[in-house]
Amino acid sequence: MxxxxxxxxxxxxxxxxxxxxxxxxxxxxxxxxxxxxxxxxxxxxxxxxxxxxxxxxxxxxxxxxxxxxxxxxxxxxxxxxxxxxxxxxxxxxxxxxxxxxxxxVAESWRRRALRSLVQHPQRFASLIGVARYLPGRLGRALRRSRRPGPVAACPVLADATVAPTAILLLSGCTGAALETSVLQAAQSLLTQAGYAVQVAPAQCCGALARHACAADAAAQSGQALLALVGQHQVGQHQVDACTAVVAGCAGRYRTLLAAAGLPGYRDVLCLLAERLERLRFGASSETVALQLPCTQVGDGAAINATRRLLAAVPGLRVVELPSQGRCCGGAGSWYLDHPELADALLQPALAELAMIAPSRLLSSNIGCRLRLATALDVPVQHPLQLLLEQCQP
Ligand code: SF4
Ligand code: SF4
Structure with missing residues (x-):
């Protein structure tokens, strides 16, 4: 390395x-x-x-x-x-x-505190656990993000006679705190699609620190992530590719892993779409809204994979937000220092959602999901969560 x-x-x-x-x-x-x-x-x-x-x-x-x-x-x-x-x-x-x-460039204590917290995922998870009891919309949004049960630590090989593609599923900094159910969905679906999957422990990649110009902290987190990837195997197999459910960090993962000559980053929805023939979904009569976050703009493969997977659910009506690809005002921790601008950026999506009246909103970006969940009464989920619900053995 x-x-x-x-x-x-x-x-x-x-x-x-x-x-x-x-x-x-x-x-x-x-x-x-x-x-x-x-x-x-x-x-x-x-x-x-x-x-x-x-x-x-x-x-x-x-x-x-x-x-x-x-x-x-x-x-x-x-x-x-x-x-x-x-x-x-x-x-x-x-x-x-x-x-x-x-x-x-001023950075408020709120952004510094958040940046510092995500570098210590266990502390972050503890704090989020407490914040779930807060009154108001933030507490409610955090409560909705919780699902019981730990992520299974051992990979399940779908076919022991064939060397499977070995996937290391990165938990990111928010995995243990906010995305346990999404990680579980990713692991289950990837396994069902025939991949061998190992979930890596939570580790910040340093993206927030990098955006805040904290180069030393970003480098430290990046090195810790690379060390973690370099040490891991999936069962008896060398890691073929890394993936994650933290869409906002995909660019950082790609850059770091490629520069270090480690197994490359693959979008989790692309991995699943490539093996769509191995997944079967039950019918649904729901109308759901799909937000394609700005972190996916320019990533046509990930967008197409999302569309293909959702289209494979019979009867499911998917309405994409017309304001696709425009930032909802979350942008990592940016909204903490620019609340008025952030609210203005959120309004188009809220107006569109009022027109669509979906039973739930799907977005692959945790920042967008939390931000939209504070303003909506319907569930806001990762597409993987709906796919797992509909998946049939
Ligand atoms: S104006 Fe914008 S799109 Fe054109 S070259 Fe400069 S950065 Fe690129
Ligand atoms: S806010 Fe505008 S200038 Fe800044 S990164 Fe986004 S598109 Fe580029």
């Missing part, structure tokens, strides 16, 4: 912000996709505008607090990067810029 250096840590030492910015040809094709630009219509709140601000800062031009606020308000959702035809590495540019001018 090569040295698991963190991408953001490298950037502080070596990145030429101007070189990253020069990749932008200023075509503006990303602008209609940027959530903050869609709200304000202000060029400074767009990817192109922020790239220009980053260049100015790198050139040593003093920008006032008003200008740096536009950088601070970026959700780091990465939608612009995924739709950019020139492959501009916007997120690397943003992280490097924030690190260089960190004093200008």
């Amino acid at each position: 090569s040295a698991p250096a963190d991408v953001s840590a490298n950037l502080v030492a070596a990145t030429d912000i101007h070189a990253l910015a020069r990749a932008c040809v200023k075509c503006g094709l990303c602008l209609p996709h940027c959530p903050t630009y869609r709200i304000s219509g202000n060029e400074a709140d767009s990817p192109r505008g922020r790239i220009a601000l980053a260049e100015a800062l790198a050139a040593g031009i003093e920008l006032g607090a008003d200008a740096t606020r536009h950088l601070d308000q970026c959700l780091s959702c990465g939608v612009c990067e995924r739709v950019c035809p020139s492959s501009v590495r916007y997120l690397d540019l943003l992280v490097a810029t924030r690190q260089r001018g960190r004093a200008a």
Whole structure:
């Protein structure tokens, strides 16, 4: 395994912000996709505008607090990067810029506390356990995310005569606290589809820390994750691929695992869709709404896999939110520091859901699910949970 250096840590030492910015040809094709630009219509709140601000800062031009606020308000959702035809590495540019001018980017105690907590998944799980008893919508949303029972530790090999594809299912930082039932659904469905599955212990990948410019903490978490993957086997088998149910961390997993030469990251819904013929689902008469989170924008394979799997449930009516791919305002811990903007970003999805009146809402992103669950009365679940309910032996 090569040295698991963190991408953001490298950037502080070596990145030429101007070189990253020069990749932008200023075509503006990303602008209609940027959530903050869609709200304000202000060029400074767009990817192109922020790239220009980053260049100015790198050139040593003093920008006032008003200008740096536009950088601070970026959700780091990465939608612009995924739709950019020139492959501009916007997120690397943003992280490097924030690190260089960190004093200008305030991080509240709430974000620092959350970032610190997710680096210690057991403490995080304990705190979430207490928070479930809170009155109000947050407590209710957290109570709904809970399902009893631990995740099984031993893999079940579907066919002992054939070497199975061995999958290491990463729990992420929220797995033990918020996604036990989703992990169980993933493990059951993957096993039924013929994969050998091992659930890895909870481990933060450092994505939140990276977004908050805490390069050392991000690197530390990234190294711990790589060590965990490097040590694991699935039964007697070498790991063929890693997967996770924490959709928001997929990009980070891909980057870290590829850089370290470890088994690559595969989307869990893609793995299942590839073996759809091995899964059978019972009929349903439900109408469900499907939110394709902004973390899936540009990942056509994952989107198609989600659609194919849900279409395999006879009778199930799936209505996709027209505001697909637009950030709901969660964006990791960003909403904690920008509550008004975050609420404005949530409104289109809520209006659409009122029209659809689904029996439940499906989303593969835990941040979106928690955020939407605080504002809705219907269950908000991962698509895997519905698929497991309908799955027949
Ligand atoms: S970031 Fe990409 S899509 Fe946006 S203006 Fe620059 S080149 Fe165009
Ligand atoms: S990361 Fe998201 S919010 Fe930030 S500039 Fe890109 S699209 Fe806009």
